[in-house]
Amino acid sequence: MATIELAHLSDHLEEDDLEATLEAVLSESGTTFTSSDEEDSEVLESTIDDDVFTDFRDRLEANDLDADVYVPVEFDDIVNVGELRVASTHALRLVLDSLREDFFVEDEEAEETEEDDIDDDFERDLADNDEASSYYADEDGGIEMKDEQLRHVWRAVFRASRESIERNMPLFLND
Numbered sequence: 001m002a003t004i005e006l007a008h009l010s011d012h013l014e015e016d017d018l019e020a021t022l023e024a025v026l027s028e029s030g031t032t033f034t035s036s037d038e039e040d041s042e043v044l045e046s047t048i049d050d051d052v053f054t055d056f057r058d059r060l061e062a063n064d065l066d067a068d069v070y071v072p073v074e075f076d077d078i079v080n081v082g083e084l085r086v087a088s089t090h091a092l093r094l095v096l097d098s099l100r101e102d103f104f105v106e107d108e109e110a111e112e113t114e115e116d117d118i119d120d121d122f123e124r125d126l127a128d129n130d131e132a133s134s135y136y137a138d139e140d141g142g143i144e145m146k147d148e149q150l151r152h153v154w155r156a157v158f159r160a161s162r163e164s165i166e167r168n169m170p171l172f173l174n175d
Helices: 015-028 050-062 089-099 108-128 130-136 142-167
Strands: 002-006 042-048 069-071 079-081 084-088 171-174
Touching: 002 142, 015 079, 042 050, 042 142, 050 089, 050 142, 069 089, 069 142, 084 089, 089 142, 142 171
Parallel strands: 069 084
Antiparallel strands: 002 042, 002 171, 069 171, 079 084
16 A cells, blocks of 8 residues: 655655755755654555556656655755655645646535536436446446545645645655
8 A cells, every 4th residue: 555654854764865965956956954853754644555546646757746755845856865756845736736637626615516516417418428328337436436546645645745845844655
């Protein structure tokens, strides 16, 4: 199972990697990162199916932002630190916003009022089209289930990225 975790860099990286690579690259971009020592590491999500997580990360990769660690400072590139790829949590937020439509995730206020209308329209469309009906209504609901799982991962990463910025802690996406 894949996990989403807020943790200190020192929990996953050697001190040499931290000092030599990450700090040097961040200082070149005009920024520094110091994690809050007061915050405890926390696993935010640990029950994500590996195949679904791989599909989600493929979408991040398509947007040139698939990384293992996201730090809450602004910089442009993905940096290799040891065996990990490091990117900006702020850049992740921008990519997540652009992926929102792909995952059919709407703002929470709009979601509550429009959800019933969308479901009714979708069911009506399926009833009108036998081919679409057989496509979306496979025996185990695999397509709909995978879409829902991808939406779940998007929401979990979106919430985790917000917490990463608010708590000034790196976000780890572990396969």
